[in-house]
Amino acid sequence: MSEVGHLWERLEDYAGKDFYPYHMPGHKRRSWGRLPEEIYGIDITEIEGFDNLHQPEGILRDLQREAARLYGAEESFYLVNGSSCGILSAVSCAVPFRGHILMARNCHRSAYHAAYLRKLTMHYVYPPFLDEYDVFDGVEPGQIQEALEQDGEIDAVLIVSPTYEGRIADVAGIARAVHQRGIPLIVDEAHGAHLGLVEGFASNSCQLGADLVIHSVHKTLPALTQTALLHVNGDRIDRERLRRFLRIYQSSSPSYLLMAGIDNALQYAKEDNDAFNRFKERYESMVRNLTDSCRHLRFLPVEEGKQDVGKLLISVKRCSLTGRQLYDILLQKYHLQLEMASVSFVLAMFTVNDGEEAYRRMTQALTEIDGSLRGEKAEKDFRGFETAGYAERHSEPGAENIEKRYKRLSADNFAERRKDSDPERLGYRRKVPDVESFGERGAGDYRENQEERTCKGRGENQEKTSHRANGKRIKRRLCEEGCDSSRDHRKKRERWEGSRTDAIPLAEAWDRETEMISLEESIGRPIGEFINLYPPGVPLLVPGEPMTERLCREIRNALEQGLQVQGVHREKCRGEAREEIFVPVIL
Ligand SMILES: Cc1ncc(COP(=O)(O)O)c(C=O)c1O
Numbered sequence: 001m002s003e004v005g006h007l008w009e010r011l012e013d014y015a016g017k018d019f020y021p022y023h024m025p026g027h028k029r030r031s032w033g034r035l036p037e038e039i040y041g042i043d044i045t046e047i048e049g050f051d052n053l054h055q056p057e058g059i060l061r062d063l064q065r066e067a068a069r070l071y072g073a074e075e076s077f078y079l080v081n082g083s084s085c086g087i088l089s090a091v092s093c094a095v096p097f098r099g100h101i102l103m104a105r106n107c108h109r110s111a112y113h114a115a116y117l118r119k120l121t122m123h124y125v126y127p128p129f130l131d132e133y134d135v136f137d138g139v140e141p142g143q144i145q146e147a148l149e150q151d152g153e154i155d156a157v158l159i160v161s162p163t164y165e166g167r168i169a170d171v172a173g174i175a176r177a178v179h180q181r182g183i184p185l186i187v188d189e190a191h192g193a194h195l196g197l198v199e200g201f202a203s204n205s206c207q208l209g210a211d212l213v214i215h216s217v218h219k220t221l222p223a224l225t226q227t228a229l230l231h232v233n234g235d236r237i238d239r240e241r242l243r244r245f246l247r248i249y250q251s252s253s254p255s256y257l258l259m260a261g262i263d264n265a266l267q268y269a270k271e272d273n274d275a276f277n278r279f280k281e282r283y284e285s286m287v288r289n290l291t292d293s294c295r296h297l298r299f300l301p302v303e304e305g306k307q308d309v310g311k312l313l314i315s316v317k318r319c320s321l322t323g324r325q326l327y328d329i330l331l332q333k334y335h336l337q338l339e340m341a342s343v344s345f346v347l348a349m350f351t352v353n354d355g356e357e358a359y360r361r362m363t364q365a366l367t368e369i370d371g372s373l374r375g376e377k378a379e380k381d382f383r384g385f386e387t388a389g390y391a392e393r394h395s396e397p398g399a400e401n402i403e404k405r406y407k408r409l410s411a412d413n414f415a416e417r418r419k420d421s422d423p424e425r426l427g428y429r430r431k432v433p434d435v436e437s438f439g440e441r442g443a444g445d446y447r448e449n450q451e452e453r454t455c456k457g458r459g460e461n462q463e464k465t466s467h468r469a470n471g472k473r474i475k476r477r478l479c480e481e482g483c484d485s486s487r488d489h490r491k492k493r494e495r496w497e498g499s500r501t502d503a504i505p506l507a508e509a510w511d512r513e514t515e516m517i518s519l520e521e522s523i524g525r526p527i528g529e530f531i532n533l534y535p536p537g538v539p540l541l542v543p544g545e546p547m548t549e550r551l552c553r554e555i556r557n558a559l560e561q562g563l564q565v566q567g568v569h570r571e572k573c574r575g576e577a578r579e580e581i582f583v584p585v586i587l
Pocket residue numbers: 081082083084085087107108110160163164188190191216226227228536537
């Protein structure tokens with residue numbers, strides 16, 4: 001019997017034998033407390049006959065070879081510490097100590113962690129912005145080429161594709177541009193472990209010429225949390241050096257439970273093409289139906305080679321709910337737990353392991369919510385749900401908090417809270433939404449309007465590009481700055497303006513002494529900690545970058561909407577509903 005696809009059975013088989021474990025783990029394969037015996041029974045370490053992940057010569061070598069075959073890689077490595085350790089290893093291997101990396105600014109934190117540990121100089125490429133949906137698109141080959149022409153010192157390029165929201169980059173084009181310079185391309189494909197396995201899905205980055213590719217098996221395939229893969233291709237990467245970094249960043253006691261989970265997921269992917277086809281059909285049909293039937297909620301359409309299958313991005317930009325409100329309604333009223341909420345959209349994930357129920361329940365819920373939004377204003381939209389009594393009907397902790405949260409977001413309350421802030425000091429006098437505009441048009445509308453105002457007068461040409469996807473047009477404007485869209489240019493300039501200034505290098509900044517000061521006072525000061533919305537863990541600010549007015553507003557806005565912001569400290573002011581937000585700044 002081939003070992004591939006059977007690690008689980010081998011573990012079970014071994015559990016049934018009478019070998020006594022005079023070795024780790026300490027549970028000795030016997031149940032302890034409440035976890036089931038089955039888990040302990042197969043949780044072994046590198047004992048006789050089970051190979052060693054850091055020097056594989058038996059079953060683990062075969063499993064890794066099979067993974068490489070499946071994805072079209074030359075060599076693959078099982079990872080038990082998530083894509084995070086794959087990215088740490090890939091960056092550390094591909095770029096020399098104190099070297100230079102060109103990376104998309106929307107990379108996951110782990111890429112920045114690698115840069116910090118290896119004292120790298122980071123050069124950023126800012127992905128285009130999809131204005132209609134408030135998400136960053138994949139970076140474009142032209143951008144990479146231009147950045148490489150401007151800077152001859154770059155040692156490697158790192159991009160993310162698909163993004164957390166499912167945007168796919170032209171990896172083949174980027175690989176060509178990068179390889180012309182004789183340097184390697186690393187693709188963080190954490191969200192694309194399901195790609196390139198079955199016809200009808202986008203190719204994966206191994207098939208498109210990338211040198212190092214990282215997959216979180218646990219994100220989009222049916223595998224246990226923390227499971228991931230690192231693939232390597234071509235001769236630009238020193239394989240021994242890569243193994244060295246994997247030994248550094250991976251546990252020396254890799255879990256066989258997790259590794260059997262990777263093997264199981266890949267076997268399933270290999271054997272069940274029908275399941276993938278069903279997944280694609282069901283998903284696309286759901287998006288089409290929702291697009292046709294909803295008048296207020298909007299859905300990022302599947303678009304071959306551009307938008308992945310499975311990431312349902314529901315935009316609330318044209319209705320008066322915030323992303324967090326929609327998230328809460330779906331959770332509390334319909335018991336649908338989404339992947340994330342942002343200010344103007346929510347994200348629901350579908351995978352090959354979802355059955356018909358997943359599509360039916362989501363479609364019903366969204367159609368019903370969209371129906372109740374019709375012709376209503378912000379306050380009434382939500383009252384519609386309140387009077388339906390859903391908050392009272394659900395007794396879970398948190399259900400009652402929804403009412404409070406929406407009260408907090410109400411227009412009157414918003415004004416009340418603002419009364420005791422000094423707009424001059426906060427530096428956003430003209431930018432605080434007036435009560436009327438917030439209530440009438442909703443947060444998204446306010447934001448757009450604000451941008452139109454602040455960007456007037458800047459030179460832009462009006463050329464527009466658009467392409468069709470699922471019968472919908474996605475617009476991306478071009479401006480004088482080459483492939484940047486005008487809105488994109490504004491967004492990136494404003495959102496990440498800190499990274500364009502003389503920021504203190506990360507390697508130095510993260511080790512510097514800091515003091516905690518209030519968010520608004522931190523404007524202009526270099527920050528001492530990563531600040532990011534979680535999920536997805538893409539830094540708004542990297543240590544060393546100065547806080548900006550815009551980010552200050554964005555952070556406060558996100559917190560007020562109940563989103564999780566990492567890197568800030570919140571404290572309730574005594575006797576007041578208001579809370580103070582503190583951030584560490586470099587001394
Ligand atoms: C784009 C991206 N890369 C890497 C990671 C890290 O993956 P893991 O959780 O498997 O370590 C994440 C996590 O969400 C991610 O979104």
